[in-house]
Amino acid sequence: xxxxxxxxxxxxxxxxxxxxxxxxxxxxxxxxxxxxxxxxxxxxxxxxxxxxxxxxxxxxxxxxxxxxxxxxxxxxxxxxxxxxxxxxxxxxxxxxxxxxxxxxxxxxxxxxxxxxxxxxxxxxxxxxxxxxxxxxxxxxxxxxxxxxxxxxxxxxxxxxxxxxxxxxxxxxxxxxxxxxxxxxxxxxxxxxxxxxxxxxxxxxxxxxxxxxxxxxxxxxxxxxxxxxxxxxxxxxxxxxxx
Amino acid sequence: xxxxxxxxxxxxxxxxxxxxxxxxxxxxxxxxxxxxxxxxxxxxxxxxxxxxxxxxxxxxxxxxxxxxxxxxxxxxxxxxxxxxxxxxxxxxxxxxxxxxxxxxxxxxxxxxxxxxxxxxxxxxxxxxxxxxxxxxxxxxxxxxxxxxxxxxxxxxxxxxxxxxxxxxxxxxxxxxxxxxxxxxxxxxxxxxxxxxxxxxxxxxxxxxxxxxxxxxxxxxxxxxxxxxxxxxxxxxxxxxxxxxxxxxxxxxxxxxxxxxxxxxxxxxxxxxxxxxxxxxxxxxxxxxxxxxxxxxxxxxxxxxxxxxxxxxxxxxxxxxxxxxxxxxxxxxxxxxxxxxxxxxxxxxxxxxxxxxxxxxxxxxxxxxxxxxxxxxxxxxxxxxxxxxxxxxxxxxxxxxx
Numbered sequence: 001x002x003x004x005x006x007x008x009x010x011x012x013x014x015x016x017x018x019x020x021x022x023x024x025x026x027x028x029x030x031x032x033x034x035x036x037x038x039x040x041x042x043x044x045x046x047x048x049x050x051x052x053x054x055x056x057x058x059x060x061x062x063x064x065x066x067x068x069x070x071x072x073x074x075x076x077x078x079x080x081x082x083x084x085x086x087x088x089x090x091x092x093x094x095x096x097x098x099x100x101x102x103x104x105x106x107x108x109x110x111x112x113x114x115x116x117x118x119x120x121x122x123x124x125x126x127x128x129x130x131x132x133x134x135x136x137x138x139x140x141x142x143x144x145x146x147x148x149x150x151x152x153x154x155x156x157x158x159x160x161x162x163x164x165x166x167x168x169x170x171x172x173x174x175x176x177x178x179x180x181x182x183x184x185x186x187x188x189x190x191x192x193x194x195x196x197x198x199x200x201x202x203x204x205x206x207x208x209x210x211x212x213x214x215x216x217x218x219x220x221x222x223x224x225x226x227x228x229x230x231x232x233x234x235x236x237x238x239x240x241x242x
Numbered sequence: 243x244x245x246x247x248x249x250x251x252x253x254x255x256x257x258x259x260x261x262x263x264x265x266x267x268x269x270x271x272x273x274x275x276x277x278x279x280x281x282x283x284x285x286x287x288x289x290x291x292x293x294x295x296x297x298x299x300x301x302x303x304x305x306x307x308x309x310x311x312x313x314x315x316x317x318x319x320x321x322x323x324x325x326x327x328x329x330x331x332x333x334x335x336x337x338x339x340x341x342x343x344x345x346x347x348x349x350x351x352x353x354x355x356x357x358x359x360x361x362x363x364x365x366x367x368x369x370x371x372x373x374x375x376x377x378x379x380x381x382x383x384x385x386x387x388x389x390x391x392x393x394x395x396x397x398x399x400x401x402x403x404x405x406x407x408x409x410x411x412x413x414x415x416x417x418x419x420x421x422x423x424x425x426x427x428x429x430x431x432x433x434x435x436x437x438x439x440x441x442x443x444x445x446x447x448x449x450x451x452x453x454x455x456x457x458x459x460x461x462x463x464x465x466x467x468x469x470x471x472x473x474x475x476x477x478x479x480x481x482x483x484x485x486x487x488x489x490x491x492x493x494x495x496x497x498x499x500x501x502x503x504x505x506x507x508x509x510x511x512x513x514x515x516x517x518x519x520x521x522x523x524x525x526x527x528x529x530x531x532x533x534x535x536x537x538x539x540x541x542x543x544x545x546x547x548x549x550x551x552x553x554x555x556x557x558x559x560x561x562x563x564x565x566x567x568x569x570x571x572x573x574x575x576x577x578x579x580x581x582x583x584x585x586x587x588x589x590x591x592x593x594x595x596x597x598x599x600x601x602x603x604x605x606x607x608x609x610x611x612x613x614x615x616x617x618x619x620x621x622x623x624x625x626x627x628x629x630x631x632x633x634x635x636x637x638x639x640x641x642x643x
């Protein structure tokens with residue numbers, strides 16, 4: 001089971017990425033700064049460490065929301081590049097760091113950094129999302145993150161024998177749920193045809209599929225087939241790979 | 243090497259004014275509704291009004307927030323529907339008990355925020371468009387969205403901030419909505435179901451049939467409920483002096499339940515979004531070591547009560563591995579909707595559906611004077627009818643029989 005991409009201490013010297021041209025690092029940094037939300041998440045930093053004290057990931061990884069906020073505030077392009085590769089994926093996105101007395105949101109800043117890492121297909125982003133493709137497929141194609149038939153023993157071995165019991169009784173226990181929408185695994189998250197078409201159009205108009213292509217081309221092709229066919233059936237001539 | 247000198251004023255600017263008092267006049271943040279209604283006047287968007295009847299509650303800085311009692315469009319949680327279905331079943335059960343009008347829609351997508359916080363394979367426009375599309379679907383039914391998931395609630399509050407402050411984002415989302423044949427609409431309030439439970443807590447207590455005064459519960463406030471856009475969460479001077487959110491705790495107190503305090507209450511549950519799926523040892527370890535063991539040592543509660551999908555999942559399911567390692571675990575985990583329904587006499591298996599939860603909850607039921615064996619037999623009888631084909635599905639009437 002994948003534990004963490006940074007099981008070794010974080011190297012902040014910049015040595016690891018010395019061969020990446022400064023201009024490329026600066027381009028990515030400017031992409032982070034250009035995000036419309038950038039000025040909502042970073043106001044400067046006292047170095048007080050309140051964010052680190054509240055951070056769950058800081059307890060388990062060599063990870064510091066303070067270092068990330070500081071590096072971006074000081075426009076330390078080299079360090080930001082290192083953190084974009086070797087640190088941001090440890091964040092739990094709980095936003096406990098939002099208690100910052102300055103009003104920073106290091107978690108929000110990390111979201112922007114992750115988006116840039118994905119959009120630019122950084123290898124470390126691909127590594128961080130290894131094994132995650134099935135989730136992206138689910139959310140993009142069905143409009144839900146969690147499948148009502150997901151509780152299978154091979155998917156959750158660390159949740160114990162209780163998962164086996166659910167899996168064995170899944171159809172029957174579903175029928176024993178009073179709300180009509182929950183009666184079966186098919187209706188447990190049933191999205192109308194019109195709604196799913198609307199969702200696909202949103203993905204198309206916002207360029208999200210371009211991000212998927214950068215991170216996992218195989219997944220992109222599968223999603224492309226599914227979505228384009230359904231959109232065509234609904235009367236839309238939409239191509240995701242224009 | 244190309245680094246710029248940052249002006250001092252840039253480094254010392256702050257979003258927050260220092261300190262705050264529990265009065266709206268001295269709140270350190272803007273009231274988003276001022277901007278929302280101004281934008282409506284300017285024709286930028288349409289506001290979905292909170293329908294009557296509603297209850298007014300107070301948020302972090304003493305502002306009023308309207309919580310609709312009924313005519314609600316239930317923005318369900320993908321996780322609740324997927325693996326803890328008794329969570330949303332209990333929300334619907336409460337609505338039915340009070341005779342409130344609601345709709346359980348199929349024109350809803352998830353907020354997609356679990357994926358977004360995990361993988362970042364989305365962007366501001368897509369996230370805002372997904373939110374507005376769901377709100378538009380709610381408006382088309384003439385009902386008001388009630389959000390089941392803490393992450394959806396928090397994420398939609400962030401989306402609201404972005405939409406209200408960024409003209410270009412509004413323009414883009416408006417264009418997308420036009421393509422979908424919808425308008426750019428936004429609700430007057432973003433309301434989490436636990437706020438609705440809190441708003442009707444006295445009504446629930448009036449109909450309480452299970453005595454819970456001897457029960458000790460530890461509360462885990464969901465991060466995305468009270469940390470994301472912190473000012474729009476319910477606070478009450480009577481609960482922790484308005485220093486912590488009053489949601490869940492206020493509901494439990496109304497039911498007579500004792501609150502088991504523990505020092506790591508502010509910590510997250512360990513869910514981590516990406517971590518619960520592909521770095522699960524972090525989630526398990528954090529949930530056990532920073533939450534469950536601390537609760538056990540400092541409060542030894544009968545139950546953990548929380549109000550979000552991921553929190554119930556992580557705190558409950560992680561205890562299995564903790565037990566295998568000899569950790570101090572073994573506290574059942576439930577949502578406030580389940581506890582409220584139980585207090586009103588809901589069946590622990592037909593309504594709360596506790597068999598989908600992992601950690602042993604029978605001692606908790608026994609302490610409440612509920613015989614879990616008898617209740618399980620009743621549930622099995624219902625299952626037998628389904629197996630024999632006497633009934634296709636368990637109905638609401640069956641659940642209350």
